[in-house]
Amino acid sequence: MVMTVDGLRMRYGDTDVLSDVSFAARPGEVLALLGPNGAGKSTTIEILEGFRLRSAGDVEVLGVDPAAGDEHWRSRLGIVLQSWRDHGNWRVRELLHHLGRYYAPYSTSAAPRPWPTDELLDAVGLTPFAGQKIKTLSGGQRRRLDVAIGIVGRPDVLFLDEPTVGFDPEARSEFHELVRRLAAEQDTTILLTTHDLNEADKLADRILVLAGGRIIAAGTTAELTTLIAGQDEVRWSVDGRPFRESTTDSTRFVRDLFGTYGDRLRELEVRRASLEDTYLTLVRGQETT
Numbered sequence: 001m002v003m004t005v006d007g008l009r010m011r012y013g014d015t016d017v018l019s020d021v022s023f024a025a026r027p028g029e030v031l032a033l034l035g036p037n038g039a040g041k042s043t044t045i046e047i048l049e050g051f052r053l054r055s056a057g058d059v060e061v062l063g064v065d066p067a068a069g070d071e072h073w074r075s076r077l078g079i080v081l082q083s084w085r086d087h088g089n090w091r092v093r094e095l096l097h098h099l100g101r102y103y104a105p106y107s108t109s110a111a112p113r114p115w116p117t118d119e120l121l122d123a124v125g126l127t128p129f130a131g132q133k134i135k136t137l138s139g140g141q142r143r144r145l146d147v148a149i150g151i152v153g154r155p156d157v158l159f160l161d162e163p164t165v166g167f168d169p170e171a172r173s174e175f176h177e178l179v180r181r182l183a184a185e186q187d188t189t190i191l192l193t194t195h196d197l198n199e200a201d202k203l204a205d206r207i208l209v210l211a212g213g214r215i216i217a218a219g220t221t222a223e224l225t226t227l228i229a230g231q232d233e234v235r236w237s238v239d240g241r242p243f244r245e246s247t248t249d250s251t252r253f254v255r256d257l258f259g260t261y262g263d264r265l266r267e268l269e270v271r272r273a274s275l276e277d278t279y280l281t282l283v284r285g286q287e288t289t
Ligand SMILES: Nc1ncnc2c1ncn2[C@@H]1O[C@H](COP(=O)(O)OP(=O)(O)OP(=O)(O)O)[C@@H](O)[C@H]1O
Pocket: 012, 013, 017, 035, 036, 037, 038, 039, 040, 041, 042, 043, 044
């Protein structure tokens, strides 16, 4: 396992934000951490990065307790936090080249570090802006630069905190490709937070839902939806009257409808529960317990 979290607790003052968080990640796995505002997603990531000291629990990233991580350990992590605000007068290529130099002593034959600047610019779609000053970039271009800064050291583990906020659909789709490529070709293990359920669905091998200080559900979208009963919605009309019903077995339900109504059955539609339906049910269920 590249990352293991067992019984993680984080207390601010007398409030437990995280009370008992446990999960693990395999090499090259992409995990999406979902949860309502204030659930503790950024806190979890900051603890894993070694930026924040936890109150209790066992945590290991690349075999090291983040609270005791040294520079060598840190060089194997990539971090994309909320936007990079300094260095407005630097040019894009210049900054990436400069930051990349920090990783050179940690280069190995399996992971040559840093990522060559021009290749990296190309990978994040910033080649046309390479000579531009950072303060002149658009919001989305700026975010691509944040991502480039996070991966310039060819990290073994990459943390992405809401990476695609402000991306246009094309940039988002290109970013998704980049993340999948990092995981598949470089075996980078990726933990990202997002409020975009579609993004979590597309990107993640596994989704972790954090609420009430715990991981309340984990799995693929399909696995999560099977946790929720009444997952499909069937709609139809008979003699011009519309009907709708939720069912766990839409195939059987539809067969019964045909049995009952035969050719009078019109406008039949089966709608699978979306990740959004499942997520909302999970989080609302947690709030009422
Ligand atoms: N340094 C701190 N001191 C006290 N409370 C804090 C501190 N940092 C965060 N918190 C609280 O911890 C909770 C979790 O915050 P965190 O930023 O981890 O949530 P999040 O899931 O990332 O939220 P969002 O989706 O809004 O980004 C919030 O209630 C926040 O107010």
